Amino acid sequence: MPTVYIKTYGCQMNERDSVQVGAMLAEKGFRLVPNEEDADVLLLNTCSVRDMAEQKAIGKMGMLARLRKTRPNLVLGYLGCMAQSRGAELLSTPVPVDLVVGTQKFHRVAEYVEDLYRKKTEARIDDQCLPIVDVSEENDSQSTIRDHTLKAGQSSAFVSIMQGCNMRCTFCIVPDTRGKERSRTIADIVEEVRQLVSEGVKEVTLLGQIVNLYGRHEFPPIGEKSPFVQLLEAVHSVPGLRRLRFTSPHPIGFRDDLVGAFARLPNLMEHVHLPLQSGSDRLLKQMRRGYTADKYRSLVKKLREARPDIAITTDIIVGYPGETGEDYAATCALVEELRFDNAFIFRYSKRKNTPAAEMENQIPEETKEARNQDLLARVNAIVSEKLRSMVGKEIEILCEGKSRNNPDRLCGRTRTNRIAVFDASEAKAGDIFPLIVEEASGSTLYGKIKAP
Ligand code: SF4
Secondary structure, three states: OOEEEEEEOOOHHHHHHHHHHHHHHHHOOOEEOOOHHHOOEEEEEEOOOOHHHHHHHHHHHHHHHHHHHOOOOOEEEEEEHHHHHHHHHHHHOOOOOOEEEOOOOHHHHHHHHHHHHHHHHHHOOHHHOOOEEEOOOOOOHHHHOOOOOOOOOOOEEEEEOEEOOOOOOOOOOHHHHHOOOEEOOHHHHHHHHHHHHHOOOOEEEEEOOOHHHOOOOOOOOEOOEOHHHHHHHHHHOOOOOOEEEEEOOOHHHOOHHHHHHHHHOOOEOOEEEOOOEOOOHHHHHHOOOOOOHHHHHHHHHHHHHHOOOOEEEEEEEEOOOOOOHHHHHHHHHHHHHHOOOEEEEEEOOOOOOOHHHHOOOOOOHHHHHHHHHHHHHHHHHHHHHHHHOOOOOEEEEEEEEEOOOOOOOEEEEEOOOOEEEEEOOOOOOOOEEEEEEEEEEOOEEEEEEOOO
């Protein structure tokens, strides 16, 4: 049986796309393996959000190509966002590869791989096996990501509900790599969730680049309810589904119906990842984010009123072109005021064909790095304080299985999406139980299961 290794870079959407590719390859008789050394086919599912992610994938491909010395028939391919934005140029970057497939064609990868593998192994003459590049658009590609290969005991799964983004924030390459917003139907998504639950899944995360604007071009609101809130309600009512999450939303899509959903739907977990990007109104306007610091502040307040124990995490860019000391200070002040439960801080990185990349007032790397470190220290101090305050408290955990760092212990997630590690010979993946927090370290909680 031929073997495949898929390495995924970037966000949960990419992880989900890789699962889809893996499921379709398995249907064609390929076996997924966890090590590149054991694979006949090596695929990199790439990310373009930052330059570093692209460089990592290109470097990795260079390393993988060395395996051809002993296995000349290896099939090498790039998938996903970088494949979409760079296309045929990747056929020789940094080494010759066989396959480049963009973000609307994941469902074609398995047949391309099968074809390439057969030609390579049967013909054994490389020049008879022409490389394949497919980065064209495909109608209804949003409905092609729906297959899963669940591991034994898998309790959580991602469900892709839409593709693309029409927002055109000035720093972001996603509208180019993922195309225009397209959404699946509610019925189709609910059916996928039902199927997952029937196979033992307890928690589902709905995925989209701009997830809370789901369906805005396809489906009408009903009364005050946006298509996304209609979808949340429909998925929430699937019997046996214990936890519902979504990511990543845009602050402009958080209207009162969605805030209200956190008060009404008990299995909608109390965590929102709400990208802020900057605390400066001047920069938010330049970034075309569509909100002000004050609007963002009042949204956080409303969410905390709707669900008092809600965790709010965010993304922040430092060193956006023209960011002054004053702009940066405004970001720091908002971070200190809102006290996020976590924040992912990114140094601005130029992306191809985006307005911000063309701006003249780019910020020196040393300044970006200094702001990055400074903001990280501020965020970490707040996060540590919040975590320490949880010691002694009881929290609900969904057990995910063995801890990655210590296979003798188990790990799980809190309702607020924190990782918790614990000893429990009697617990297994998929169990939901109360845990008493004994210690907090880094961003992880440690505890013991509460005795019944
Ligand atoms: S909303 Fe998000 S995905 Fe869309 S352009 Fe802005 S940052 Fe990129």
